[in-house]
Each structure stands twice: as structure tokens, then as C-alpha cells.
Amino acid sequence: MIKVENLTKKYGDFTAVNDISFVSQPGRVTGFLGPNGAGKSTSMRMMVGLTKADAGSVTIGGHDYMDIPNPGRHVGVLLDASAQHAGRTGREVLALSAATMGLPASRVDEMLHLVSLTDSEAKRRVKNYSLGMRQRLGIANALMGDPSVLILDEPANGLDPAGIRWMRGLLKGYADRGGTVLLSSHLLHEVQMIADELVMIGRGEIVAQGTPEELLRDSGTFFRALEADQLVKALADNGIQAAPVADGFRTDAEPVQVGKVAAEHQITLVELKLADGGLEDLFLELTAETQRETYTEGGQK
Template structure:
């Protein structure tokens, strides 16, 4: 389970997160929605120990710094561009596997899960499209078979076929017991994938509700109504 418990973060005079609290249960997918600058990435960085805050952000009851086996507990993709461009995809995964103590056979498994072919994995990352980099980042996040996944815009740069493949992968991972938190601006995809949606605006949680998979209209209407009201109140 992923838990945010009264998390507040300031950058000088800017209140980036304002008393944020919500949960992502095991075996579920939570879509984290909000406009640019709403606080989504800041919240994820706090959860992963990259940024300090007041309040607590935990995975299975522990803050990231106290987790003895981080790679087996949480996998993350925050920036698909943060990969050495001169290495191949396979080399990138081999280095990551060695660092976390995972057998090299896991590399082939995660490449298959993420939809990267062996031939693609032998190419240098500088020749990858954004979608291929996203797939590589997802493969790396899965290396340790984590109990939680934190993904920032995982469908960015993917074509419709790739989006569907990642959607099927995340559903399977969640059904196997993983807690999945993903940010996205693709409301249609979130409506088809997520079990719950948390909407954030200007650092505040505006809504936390189950998703009706039968239609995206209610989700879209609620999202735009909440974020538009939040913008007006902050003006």
C-alpha cells in the first residue's frame, strides 16, 4: 500500500503540496490527475525520498529511506529521458540489475513485459523514440518485481497499440498484488485503467473517488469542473 498522510511541501513562499492525504491499496491502480504544476511530480518525488516534506509518505508503512530492499518494494519511472544515451537498452538494464542484485535472466523477462524486442534492446538509447524510452523505463521499474509502482506519465510518446499494451501490463501487475500510482493527462486512458482517481490542483486534493469504467464523460466533467473552480479560487 502507498500512503500519503498530511504531506505538505513548500518551496520558499510557494506551497507546492497542501496537506495531501490519500492511499493506493495493494492490487489496485490509482490515477493521479491534475494540471501542469498541480503537485503530482512533487508528491511522487517525496514518496521516493528525493524531496523532504512535512507529513509522511510511505510504502507498506515505511518511508523510502527506511526500506531495506527498495527495488523489491517500489519501482519508479519519473523521467524517461534520464538514461545514458550512449548505452544500449540491454546495458542499461544489466547495470541496474547488477546494482540491485537481480539475476540477468530477469532482463529478458522485463523487456518482454514492456514490449521491447531483443533487437531494440541492442540499440543505443540515443536512437530510441520517446515511446521506446518509456518502455525501457517501465522495464527498469519492474526489474525487482516490486510490490508498488510509481509512474509519471507512462503512456507519454506511445502510439495507441503501445498504450493498450502498457494498460494491459499494469492491469496484470495490479491483479498480481501490486499497488500502482500513475500520473497522466490522458483522461480516457485513466478511465479505462484506474480503479480510483485522485484529482489534485494547486497542491490540494480536490477529489478521491472510484472510477466508473463504463464511461469517461463523468470523469472528464468532474475533472474540468474541479480544476477550473480551483483556478478561479486561486486567482
């Protein structure tokens, strides 16, 4: 189990992570979602002692990471696949990890086979690896000690569709055997397919958390209208707030309430439906203030 309590990190006047709290449970995959610069990587670095928190705490299995003896046997970590020693071969990287953890050399071959790196690839220097190969090597390294907890920052970067599917099955199987997985990603569709719990972060603060079903169940109503501004005002006059999302608006009210107000004011509705656009629409809405671009359904900015 990973327990994050009131975690905070500041760099001068800039607050990278602001008082976040959540729990990643055994036997479940927790998706940690947010735009670039939202605070995901900083949070994960604090979890494993690479960055010192200004306030709050993180415990893994009830212990501070720095207090865990031989931590690689308990916590598998992949924060940056490009940070591996470029001059070593893939096999040498894993052999060093095995030796450091006191594991037999045979574990190296097991991990290479697990992540589908061939003998010839294992003999190549990491500087000659593609990003996808480095990700596979990083995952092998994280799993080397057969840990009970995995902390992975954007592990799907550089993987092709087959590789992403492979990783999804690997991590889901790991969780099904009782492991704890904390996975950050911007690949929302993939996270929706694998995650049991979601934690969404924007500008260093958690904006939503729960199961995908819970988050989408409360996503409200989506509508578009020819007289959009007039409808938004009419809804507000009836105590119903609407927020822009994609090329329309979303409200917590039921569709029938929106339709009734539109009819009363003779407003032409173009679209009215439950806001079931999926995790991506919900994510973009909840983190709208942190996005560099504003997207419409047609992909225009």
C-alpha cells in the same frame, strides 16, 4: 500500500503541495490526476525520497522509502523516462539495474521481452530511442525487481494507441495479482478505463477522490439555456447554486428541480440532463481555477 499523510512542500512563498492525504491500496490502480503544475510530480518525488517534504509523511508498505533495503525489489519507480543514461544501450541500462539489485542476468531478457523491445533495439543507445521506447525501457526497469508497488509518472507519454493498450493491460494484470499501482496521467480517458481509485489534485491540493463511479454518480445536472444568466439567478433565489462548465452550467440539484424553476420563469432550456459527460468534464470543472485555457464542448477557447 502507499499511505500519504498531510504531505506538504513549499519553495519560498510558493506552495507546490499543500497538506494532501490519500491511500493507494494493494490490488488496485490509483489514478493521480491534475493539470500541469498541479503538484503530481513533486508529490511522487517526495514519496521516493528525491525531494524532501516540509511536512507530512509517506510510507510504502509501512516504511519510509529511504529505510527500505534494496528498494528496487519492493518499489518500482518511473518518474522521467528521459532521465535514463543516454550513452548506454537499453540492455546495459537494465543489466546495471539487475546487478545493483542482485538479480540474475537472465532477468534482463525477461524484461526486454515483457516490454516488447527487440534484440536490435536493446543494442541501440538510449539517446537514439524514441520517447515511446524510453517509456518501455523505464517500465522494464521499474518491474525489474518484481516489486509489490509501482509509482509511475505519466508512463503513457510517447506511446502510440497500441502501446497505451499494452500498458493498460500490463498494469491491470499487475494489480490483479495483488500489486499496488499509483499512476499519474493527463490522459483522462485512459485513466478512467484502468483506475480503481482516483485522486484529483489542483494547485497542490486534493479537490476530489474516490472511485470513478462514486465521483461521476455525484456529478449533478448539466443545463444550457437561452436566458442562462436569468436561470442561474432564479436557481440561486431558490437556494440552488450553478457553476459554469463547458458551454453550460452544472448544479447538484436534480434535473426536475432545474426544469421546474425554468418553467416558472418562462426560461427556454436548450439542454437539461444528468451531468454524465464523463471524467473529463468532471476533471475540468473541479480544476477549473488551475487551467490555462477554458474549453467549450466545441473545442473553442
